[in-house]
Amino acid sequence: MKTSRRSFIKVSAAFGGGLALWLEMPRTILAAGPTAFEPNAYIRITPDNVVQLWITRSEMGQGVRTTLPMMLIEELEADWSQVQYQQALPGGRFKGIRLRTSGSGSTVGTYNALRKAGATAREMLVAAAAQRWNADPSSCRAERGTVVHAATGRKLSYGELAVEAAGQPVPANPALKDRKDFRVIGKPTKRTDGAAIVKGEAIYGIDVRVPGMLYAVLARCPVLGGKLAKFDAGAALAVPGVRRVVPVSRGIATGVAVVADHTWAAIKGREALKVEWDRGPNADFSSDQFLLQMREEIGKEKDGYFVRDDGDATKALQAATQKLEATYEFPFQAHAPLETMNCVADARKDSCEIWAPTQCPEVALAETAKMLGLPEESVKVHITLLGGGFGRRLFADYVPEAVEISSTIGKPVQVLWTRDDDMRYGFFHPSDVEHVVGGLGEQGHPMVWRQRSIGSNLSMFGLPSDERKKDPRLYFNDGSPWGSFDNPYNFPHLKADFIALNSPVPTGPWRAVEYPVTVFARESFLDEMAHAAGEDPLDFRLKLLQPGDVLQVGTSMIDRSRLIRVLEVAAEKADWRRPLRQTSDRRWGRGLGCNVYSEDCFIAQVAEVSVGRQANDIRVHRIVCAVDCGVVVNPNGLEGQAESGITWGLSATLHGKIDFRNGAAVQENFLDFEVIRMPEAPEIETHVVLTEHAPGGFGETAVPPVAPAVANAIFAATGKRVRSLPITPEKLRHLPQV
C-alpha cells in the first residue's frame, strides 16, 4: 500500500474547512490508513467496487434520490450499476452541510457542490491510476467506473484504485465537465426507488417499527391555542391494548396521548377518553370574520410596508384615462399530504433516536437535544421517505410530541396524527386579500400598477427588522409578498406594499408559499386590464415585458426575455391564436397565467376550460405549460413536477379551503376537503425551453399560474370574473349571456 498516514491526513485537512471529512471514521482505521476512498462527505468507494452516495435532501416525491446521484455520477464518471445510495443524516458526517429540503432548492442548492464533489473524486482516481502506470494523468481518462489508459489499453476499476486514490492530493479546483459532454445530466431518468414503492417496500415514517415500540394518538384541544384543563384516563385505560394515558405539552396542538399496543387501541382509547379543555382566547375566531376584517383594513387609506415603489403611482393613477380596481381573496389551505404527520422516538436516559418523515432534520435534532438536555451528538435523527411534504414537514412539531411521550413512558413510541388531526391542526397556508388598482393611459397603454397584500402571510418569517427596512433590496429575503414585490412587468409606475394582519391560525409555507395568492391577483388583474384596454391578454403581457431586458428588483435579477419566450411557446403549443370550439352544452375558453419563481424559473400556462350551460360545472380539459429553468438535470423529474404542481394548484383553484368556526377548523377529511382525483385531472403538456442558465428550482414553480389561468379561461368562456378561490359552480350562477 502506497498510502502513508501522512498523505491520508493531508486529504482530510484539505477538506476540513467545509465538509465533515473523516470525522466519523473510527480511530483504528485512521491509524491503519484508509480502507475506502472517501474524498468528501458525499462519496465512498470501497475496494469491492461499490460507489456509495449520500443523499443530502429529503425524498418527498421531487425525486432527489434520483437527481442528486445523477449530478454526482455525471462528474464522478461512475456507473449506475455500482452505485448504492443512502440518506444523509444530520450531524456527524454531515454536520455543517444543509439537509433542510425547502424552497424548490434541492437541485439549485446542490448542483455546484455535488458536481465538484464528483469531479474531485474523479481526478484523484485518475491521478492514482496514472501513478500506478507511471503515466501522465492527462493521458488517462475516467469512464463508467474505470480509469483507462488509451495508449496502452490498460484499465483499472474504481474499486481497484480506491485505496491509492485516498492518498492522492486533493485538487483545489477540479475541472468540471463541459455541458456538451454530459451523459447523465439532461437525460430522462426513471426514479431509482420506483420499484420499491410499488412493491410496498419503501419505508415511510409511518412504517417504522422498533422493538418494544408502542403506538400513540393524541386528543387535542379543538380550539386553536386551547389547553388541557383536566382529564380522566379511566375509560381510556379500560380499552384493551391501552397501556398509558399521558399529558403532552409540546407541539402545535397539545393535549393527552393515549399509548397502546397498536394504533387501533390508541384510537379507541382516545374515543373513550374524558377530557376537559381550557378553550383559551380564540374560541370565537371565525375565518369569515377574519376575511371581513382583511377587506376592511385593505380599503383604508394608509400605507403598509412598501416593498416596491417605482415612479409615482399615486400621481399616475390621478392622470390615468381609465382606472380599474379589484380585490382577490384566498382562503386558508391545508397541506393534507397523504401520509399524515408521525414520528417514532426512543428517548433514553442519555441518548435519543428519532425516525421521522421530515424536511427539517437539523431542527428536529437540535430541538430534541435541547428538550432533553443532551449534547447533539447523543441524538440521532433518521430521515424516512416522506409521504408528501409540500412545506408542512418544514415544521418539526410532531417530533417533540413523540420525544416527550417516549421520555415520559420510558419506551419507544410512534405518534400518529389521524386524518382529522392532520386536517384540523398544523400550519396552514394563510388566508390573504389582495387589492389591485391599475391605470391605462392614452390608447389603453398600461401606465400604473398598485398592489396591496394583506394577511398573516408574514407570520412564518417575521416582519423585516428596522435595520433591514432601511434597505428595500433586502425585503425579498424577509418574506415580503413574492409575486407582488418581484412583479416582472414594465409599468412606469409601480407600487406594492403589504399589511400584516395576524389571526390565531398558525401559518407556514405551503407549496409555492406566497406566490399562489399574489400571482392569482396579479395575473387575473392583468387579464382584466387587457380586456379594458381592448387587447389580447397575451399581447398585453408581451408588450409589458418589452424591451426584454433584465429587471433588478431587490437582490433578484429577472430576465424578462426568458418570460417572453415561455409565454410565446405556451401560446403557440396551446393554439392561443386560434378560436376554441363551442358546443351546445358547454361554453369553452382559454386563459393565460405566467410567473417568475424566485428569479431563476420562468413559466407560462394556458388552461383550456369549459363550463356547463346548465349546471355551471367547471371542467379543466388541458393545461399547456412552457418552462425555462435553465439546465434540466432530469427531464422526467421536471415533467413530473409540472404535472404535480399543476394538479396541486388545481385542487386549490376548484376545491380546497379550510374554514374556521368557533376557533376550530371545520373540515376534517377528504370528504369535506376535496382534492383533484383522476376523472378531474386535466391533460397536462409540458414544453421545456432549454437554456444555458444554472438550474432553477421547479418543485413549486408550476403551482401559482394555475388559478389565474383557469379563472381567466372561465372569464373567456362565460364573461364572469371570479376573484375568490375556490372557484365553485355556485360562484358562476347568474352568468352573463355570451
Place this chain on the structure above:
Amino acid sequence: MPSFTLHLNGKRFPVDADPEMPLLWALRDLLGLTGTKYGCGMGVCGACTVHEDGVAVRSCQIPLSASAGKEYVSIEGLSSDGSHPCQKAWVEEDVSQCGYCQVGMVMQAAAFLRHKPNPSAEEVDAEMSDHICRCGTYQRMRKAILRAASEGRKA
C-alpha cells in the same frame, strides 16, 4: 380477546384482536405488513386498498369480524418480485412521486384489469376515482394502467 384466522396472501394467520379492529391495522400493526397504507380512515382516499376475494376493497373499512371466510391479498402478496403487470407498468411510466398512495392505486388497478382487461381511458378514470394522489400523478397513472392492460393482452 377473540381470535380470528386471516386468510392472507395464500397463508393463514391467527390473530387475537378486537373484532372491530379494521383489517388495515391488523395488517400493519399485528402482522407487520406495512405496504398497505393509512390515509383517511374512512374509505375515501384508497391508500389502504387490498383485494377481498379478488375485489379491491378499503382495508380501513373492514372489521376483523367481517373477514371470516374471505381471501385477502395485500401488496406483499400481489407478486413476490414486483413482476405484476401493473407494478411493471408503474415503473415503466415512472409514475410514483412521493409514492405513498401508489400501493393502493396498484391494488385497485390490478383487481380492475382482472375483471376488465381492455378498459377505455374513461373507464380507468371512473375506476380510480375513489383514490387520491396528492402529488398529482394521475396522468402517468392512467398511462400505466392502459399499458398494463395492453401488456396483459399480449401475454
